[in-house]
Amino acid sequence: MAEQTAEQTEIRTTERAGPPGPPLPPEPAKPDSAVIRDALGVGIAVGLSGFAFGVTSAGAGLSLLQTCALSLLVFTGASQFALVGALAAGGNPLTAAAGAFFLGVRNAFYGLRLSSLLGYRAAVKPFAAHWVIDETSAVALAQPGRHSARLGFTVTGLSLYALWNLTTLAGALGAEALGDTDAWGLDAAGPAVFLALLAPMLTTTVERVAAGLAVVLVMVTLPLLPTGVPVLLAALAAPAVLFAEGRRQRAKGTRDAAEGDPA
Template identity: 75%
Template structure:
């Protein structure tokens, strides 16, 4: 066998923080710029949550507590949406909890990349959401990953809570939010944030099936339950695609057997 030369031998990827990490370093200014862009764009949508929550009948204190303590937009919108539709708090909380479990999977990945001290991890876990994960994963090295995560988390947390407060106060000032059409602000913002993320055929299929399940079951199931059933869209689509792939692989063998 021919020996591999240094030029042809496959290179091992160095762990974050090593020499390769230093070579691929990204300027702090660029990381901060990206983080602020995401944090400001998404943080301003907290206003829609404040309006939606107040319109659903939650008090100012309850609305602000949700943003301070829960701090995961989709789950917050799901909770107040189910309550506004007349669902009981247990069902509404179950739907919100189910949507929030995705952050646990983000945390498994980020724990390896960030490698934070043990005492910092419980505090950092509160900022493990879609946006901080996306910015952190886009960075080339550990330093940039930590900076991107922290800058995005801080910007988004401050702005989200501030705009939540402003939205709730504004909703109380104008009275009936439904009369102004502001009760639709939350779902509209969430769809606007979600739509650009649906890039592959599988993602679009999952979204389409989820919409059909959610809207189709809305008239027959209690409020808050359709969103739980809509979560079955992902396994259903993946199962269908897997079955179709297996069928296409077996087809040549079936054709050969038919010729015999």
């Protein structure tokens, strides 16, 4: 009796759910050549900005050895720029290092996701962890399978690490040869690179408005407020624009509903 009841329940459940649909097609494999092309594009484009870091670091007063050691051992551009930027502004070295450290913590969260995706053996993970940064994570996560993810991660990491360190050395040597980097305006190299990397990511009107408002806030408050405060104020641009966009969307929805009401 119990078996009959279970069978009837299963039949009724199947009837409600309807017939099973066709099986999903397997995700298409991505050619290795396409993965390598994309990975090299990212690695070369971002790796060249190591020159700007070398110049900025030398301008902040770090020696050639210190500058190259940062790129070899830290290897996360945002944290490196944050560290030398704080030092150049006269900040305490411990405070500057702490700020750079917390900025780089996001890489640990990338590592949690990449660990299961790449599936490296325990002996390989410590070496792979050194290459877990924004760019390698983005390329790996964009791939359809483990093989492509490993290939993209490896090619991006290898090309970016090699080029970043070579251009860091070139930038630091060039800055030493030029002497006073402030006289050449090379202290702006770091921020210019950040803007160049950010610009292609601003694909919507809301993102462009938020970025423009942030620039305006920094330009207006920079001569008036202490070091660091203008940047904190600029961060308020994003929630302010999102709030305004939310109100605009709600008002538009109300108007559309009123126009569609036959009464």
